[in-house]
Amino acid sequence: MTPAHRSGQLGELVCSNSLKSELPNTAQGLLKQEMRALGSLVLKCADRARVPAGAALAVDREIFAGLITEVIENHANIELVREEVSHLPGDEPVIVATGPLTSEALSKELMTLTGEDNLYFYDAIAPSVTLESIDQSRIFKASRYGKGSDDYYNCPMSQAEYERFHEQLIAADIHEGHRIDRKMFFDGCMPIEVMGRRGSDTLRYGPLRPVGLVDPRSGKRAWAVVQLRQENQAGTILGLVGFQTRLKWGQQDRIFRLIPGLEEAEFIRYGMMHRNTFINSPRLLKPTLQYRGNPQLFFAGQITGVEGYMESAGTGILAGINATRLLRNQPLLVMDNRTMLGALVGLITDPHNDEFQPINANFGILPPLPAPARDKKQRYADYALRSAAAMEEIQKIISPPVEIN
Numbered sequence: 001m002t003p004a005h006r007s008g009q010l011g012e013l014v015c016s017n018s019l020k021s022e023l024p025n026t027a028q029g030l031l032k033q034e035m036r037a038l039g040s041l042v043l044k045c046a047d048r049a050r051v052p053a054g055a056a057l058a059v060d061r062e063i064f065a066g067l068i069t070e071v072i073e074n075h076a077n078i079e080l081v082r083e084e085v086s087h088l089p090g091d092e093p094v095i096v097a098t099g100p101l102t103s104e105a106l107s108k109e110l111m112t113l114t115g116e117d118n119l120y121f122y123d124a125i126a127p128s129v130t131l132e133s134i135d136q137s138r139i140f141k142a143s144r145y146g147k148g149s150d151d152y153y154n155c156p157m158s159q160a161e162y163e164r165f166h167e168q169l170i171a172a173d174i175h176e177g178h179r180i181d182r183k184m185f186f187d188g189c190m191p192i193e194v195m196g197r198r199g200s201d202t203l204r205y206g207p208l209r210p211v212g213l214v215d216p217r218s219g220k221r222a223w224a225v226v227q228l229r230q231e232n233q234a235g236t237i238l239g240l241v242g243f244q245t246r247l248k249w250g251q252q253d254r255i256f257r258l259i260p261g262l263e264e265a266e267f268i269r270y271g272m273m274h275r276n277t278f279i280n281s282p283r284l285l286k287p288t289l290q291y292r293g294n295p296q297l298f299f300a301g302q303i304t305g306v307e308g309y310m311e312s313a314g315t316g317i318l319a320g321i322n323a324t325r326l327l328r329n330q331p332l333l334v335m336d337n338r339t340m341l342g343a344l345v346g347l348i349t350d351p352h353n354d355e356f357q358p359i360n361a362n363f364g365i366l367p368p369l370p371a372p373a374r375d376k377k378q379r380y381a382d383y384a385l386r387s388a389a390a391m392e393e394i395q396k397i398i399s400p401p402v403e404i405n
């Protein structure tokens with residue numbers, strides 16, 4: 001058992017009972033649509049355990065976990081062994097899906113296998129926003145001291161704006177969550193609010209330092225500058241540099257909108273800090289979810305650096321299909337990156353992804369449409385249509401599907 005699991009049931013939801021939106025014109029809904037097309041057991045059980053929750057798919061957690069447990073326990077081809085695995089066999093197909101709270105013994109084994117630098121134990125995540133939601137009239141593009149190309153979006157703050165932001169930041173509630181190892185704070189991952197409490201100017205001399213950045217509109221250096229950095233190749237998602245935080249999500253939503261240009265920002269991810277064991281997938285995994293050093297070894301779930309119930313279950317389906325295909329001597333499946341699952345897996349296994357951070361399903365990771373509609377809802381619906389067409393091709397490849405009913 002992990003410290004978060006309580007029941008011994010398979011498929012236990014450790015926190016929220018919501019599997020998020022079902023609407024296909026949302027990123028989570030689209031991922032579900034694709035998982036259903038791949039015969040997701042998790043979603044079949046969720047449908048049977050559903051409780052009313054508007055457009056979201058929420059479940060009675062006991063019924064849900066009970067159904068999954070029943071299917072697995074009674075399946076003729078599955079033997080359930082309730083034991084800690086501390087060594088990985090190297091000579092038969094194996095899927096490692098031990099999640100964010102992977103046990104210590106197996107973590108050590110993974111470190112030995114992949115190298116110490118390739119296993120992370122915490123998420124220190126800064127929030128991310130979509131490019132289209134920021135007010136570019138208030139922001140300028142530049143690199144500090146003009147070094148390299150103008151890669152950063154810079155939000156200049158006046159003294160009054162900075163002081164107001166600082167005041168709100170240090171007064172905000174903190175999400176305690178799991179205890180955070182203090183060592184982490186000294187490893188360059190100090191939460192922005194902790195840094196802010198060290199003094200009124202600490203941020204201005206730290207991540208918000210304005211030096212080397214001249215606002216072209218005023219021709220002057222601002223009092224402080226918040227920098228946003230591109231997070232995906234398409235440039236549609238931007239991360240707030242140095243803004244890892246333990247603030248509650250509602251507080252982040254309120255306080256980070258005080259940053260000039262982010263008043264109407266759409267946050268695709270809030271900052272977080274919690275225990276999360278995950279591997280350096282861009283360096284270690286192929287898009288088939290195979291370990292580069294041993295094609296028999298697959299990884300799936302949150303340990304690959306995806307984040308969330310559905311994202312974890314989705315990668316599980318792909319690893320499962322591919323382990324089966326390996327056993328059958330069939331070519332392995334690489335998901336089309338126009339699907340949400342394909343885009344997620346593509347991103348976590350992209351060897352150019354140098355600043356690897358766990359990621360949720362979101363529209364920003366999909367390749368842009370050839371002629372994107374101006375209306376956001378229409379654009380998302382178009383993404384869903386494009387994914388459905390790609391899924392039809394995938395279904396032909398994996399036909400007959402591997403079914404667990």
Ligand SMILES: Cc1cc2nc3c(=O)[nH]c(=O)nc-3n(C[C@H](O)[C@H](O)[C@H](O)COP(=O)(O)OP(=O)(O)OC[C@H]3O[C@@H](n4cnc5c(N)ncnc54)[C@H](O)[C@@H]3O)c2cc1C
Nearest residue numbers: 002004015016084085098099102103106301302308309312
């Ligand atoms: C406290 C907490 C709250 C969360 N809340 C949410 C939420 O509200 N919504 C959301 O979408 N996501 C949430 N998450 C993330 C969520 O855990 C994942 O999205 C999802 O459960 C990951 O699925 P998984 O199958 O990869 O791992 P898990 O569901 O964690 O399953 C991994 C399993 O592997 C077992 N295991 C670990 N080590 C070993 C070993 N050495 N040998 C054998 N078995 C082992 C574990 O006991 C566990 O049963 C939360 C995570 C945590 C830790």
